[in-house]
Amino acid sequence: MIERCDEIERASLYVEVENARTIAEARAALATSGTTECIDCGREIEPKRRAAMPAARRCIECQGLIETEKYHR
Numbered sequence: 001m002i003e004r005c006d007e008i009e010r011a012s013l014y015v016e017v018e019n020a021r022t023i024a025e026a027r028a029a030l031a032t033s034g035t036t037e038c039i040d041c042g043r044e045i046e047p048k049r050r051a052a053m054p055a056a057r058r059c060i061e062c063q064g065l066i067e068t069e070k071y072h073r
């Protein structure tokens with residue numbers, strides 16, 4: 001009986017660990033494979049742009065703004 005309880009506890013702990021791992025993996029995948037939304041304005045980055053620059057984090061408008069700012073400073 002005690003062993004059985006222990007087994008269930010271990011099983012639920014395993015599920016928790018697995019869930020945490022799945023969430024962490026999903027976050028890591030999102031961080032490395034590029035997001036579909038611009039980190040500045042939150043609009044979707046054009047699929048064409050993402051295909052050309054998988055690491056792009058900003059839409060072409062925001063990227064352009066940043067590059068213009070840099071250029072003028």
Ligand SMILES: [Zn+2]
Nearest residue numbers: 038041059062
């Ligand atoms: Zn943007």
